[in-house]
Amino acid sequence: MKWLWYLFCEGWANLRMNRTTTVVATLTTAFTLACVGIFLLLYVNLRNAADWLQEDIRVIVYLEDRISTDNTQELEEKLKSDLTVAAVRHISKEEALSEFRSEFPSDSHLLEGLGENPLPASFVVTPASNYRSPDAVRRWAERVLTMAGVAKVDYNQEWIDALAELTRYIELTAIGMGVILSAAAITIIGNTIRLALFARRDEVEILRLIGATRAFIRIPYFLEGAILGGCGSALALGMLKLGFELFRQQIASTGRFQGMESIVTFFPVPISLLFVAVGMGLGVAGSMVSMRRFGEARG
């Protein structure tokens, strides 16, 4: 195991040898990854909001006025037996009227002049959890609309679609920013590794001549890259957490977005760990690029 210890010590020695470069590279990587992190955080919270709205989705199936009681029951059975439906509640014309009056007492006089109750009977349908995506709800609504006795199918489609679209844009921006800034992080770390390689080129040469394999020579530099990337991403995570808490305190103190501070969330632990792991991966990628260029340079 002496060789493992040697490889670890060499990786650590590389970092210590170029202290200033190491600190600058770690900080630059941290800021770069923090930029990606901001978009990720925004994305995660919008996804949460979208999921929360999705959870609350209700589809209202309005019935034709002339539908018979038998047909209403038949339709209810059909909806209840549908695997994509979690719950069905029937609201008769009378119940609709009384709900309207209780919800809008000041507007109840609007219906008085009409004589007959103009409000339709309906089914309030809760889709099953796996069928709450905008596409699934749209497809379901289109299918139900063709059933006999159904006059209209209504749900808060515009709002859900808009949120889904915004989430998609944020997702695409996060991916785009992620790719560009990851390339920047790879370059920054790669340059640091190249400096270490240049400083230790004699040692690399000696190792080659005494029979070290390519992997043995490269591992300390991969370790250096992983440590740099890992430290950079952990620091970025710390900065994001600090910024997030300050933001949450700010919105709580203004009182304009009451309750919102309890809805916004930071990355859960698995995502945080993944963030650090990705940073380490970028560091190793930076090392690989440098090692390849170094190898090409020396022929």
Place this chain on the structure above:
Amino acid sequence: MPTTDAMIQLIHVSKSYERRTALSDVTLDIEKGEFVLLVGPSGAGKSTLLRLLIGEERPDEGQIFVNGKNVSRLKQSEVPFLRRKIGTVFQNFRLLPKKSVFENVALPLIVQRASAGDIRRKVIETLRAVGVEHKKDQLPGSLSTGEQQRVCIARAIVNGPVVLLADEPTGNLDPERTAEIVELFKMINARGTTVVVATHDPHVMTLVNRRVISLFQRSLSREQQTRASVST
């Protein structure tokens, strides 16, 4: 195929760098356990020949066998394993300045993933054999040139190579230190290791008194088989 007793065999080997010819149609055999001097003026191709033997360069033409392996056809991934069978001594020692004498000598064993116990035992034994055991904790910079060359030799032999190649090993040493280093090579050879020393130092030729292979104008001009054939 190499002859049975040959540790090193070159068959019509040529090597050029762009327009400059470094070696031209060289054929030679070095037997197992032999001690050979490779002599010739600067630029005669001695260092090129040694680089070819350790797989650092590939010949343009011809074949090279070391310890039964065709070096000229070795895959890049197999070269490190060839080098573990060959110890190399350099004129400028090439010791790592920030590592102690012990750590420098331990490197080839670490590379081969030897156990900590084995490393300690073999490094101490080797340092004792070359006479610098008492300097094991010092940095190379604090040693004399003669001591640095002893450490370099210790690093080259610590893993028991079958061949020891030395490129101008006494180039930086005074006559007294040169004699000591030559004695060390003789001792290593007496233990069964094939030793090839590239030199242009006539003093070394007198001290060694073994077969001399002369490289002149990048080809083998003559091979002196008799002992004491080179006089100063």
